[in-house]
Amino acid sequence: MYYDQIRHRHSQVLAATGLTPVEFDALLVTFKYHWDEYYSHFTLEGKVRQRISYNRKTSVLPLIQDKMFFILVYLKTNPLQELHVVQFEMSQPQANRWIHLLSEILRRTLKTLGELPDRNSKRLIHILQGCEEVLLDGTERPIQRPLDEDRQSACYSGKKTHSIKNNLLCTNNLRIVWLSSTYEGHVHDKKICDEEPLLLPRGIRLWQDTGFIGHRPDGVEICMPRKKPKGKELTAVEKQENKRISGIRIKVEHAIGGMKKCRIVKERFRCHKFGFEDMVILIACGLHNFRIRHKMSHITN
Structure with missing residues (x-):
């Protein structure tokens, strides 16, 4: 072919x-x-x-x-x-x-070409200067069940599958500007942020979901849905506010969907070469950013 x-x-x-x-x-x-x-x-x-x-x-x-x-x-x-x-x-x-x-x-x-997302969370304060808001989310990928017992336990996500995961940060135009390292499936999204703390410009608005409860970078305005209290229900006003927030946060889901056009980061990952699982998601994000930039330049011209 x-x-x-x-x-x-x-x-x-x-x-x-x-x-x-x-x-x-x-x-x-x-x-x-x-x-x-x-x-x-x-x-x-x-x-x-x-x-x-x-x-x-x-x-x-x-x-x-x-x-x-x-x-x-x-x-x-x-x-x-x-x-x-x-x-x-x-x-x-x-x-x-x-x-x-x-x-x-x-x-x-x-x-x-400058399309790869940054991997150093400490450089974000310079990369995002002038940006008013960013969106944070985690993404999970299924993998083959590891043969090693310790790795089996580490990669079991609790969703009846073994997986690996990353956090990523995107802007309003769906461009992925930061990608975390790749972690085993049992590691929580908030734990990844603790391992790789984000340094964001002061005053910027950060949209995140309830998986990041407790994550509050200094000087950043946090916007996230309200979690339903145990044994209680949210009020109609709170539900309406959650709906509004979800309508804005959907952009990061679109960015993840664009990255997962590469099915190697969507379907079960089968390669066992060390480090390759991290490389392919970096490339997938880069290809997504390349398509976004190319479409934007085409619209501008």
């Missing part, structure tokens, strides 16, 4: 990669730069190159657009590697090597 075979079928490109052909071409320029930079210094196995080498037309992924198409299809559709190798006519070890190599190239591409 090669990109040139479907590039003129816009709906198929969007379904396979999560990007329109125009967005694909815009991302490809920087992706090619980072691929050329890597391949001029290292072999596909990651060893330092001893002599100049050129891309071979006989490669399983001969063109740069085929390489980016390969990794975007993997992230968007989350196929079994056995199915992915059938689609791209390669062996399973080849597919595994290409997946991890091209994921890193894509991460560098999105970093160069």
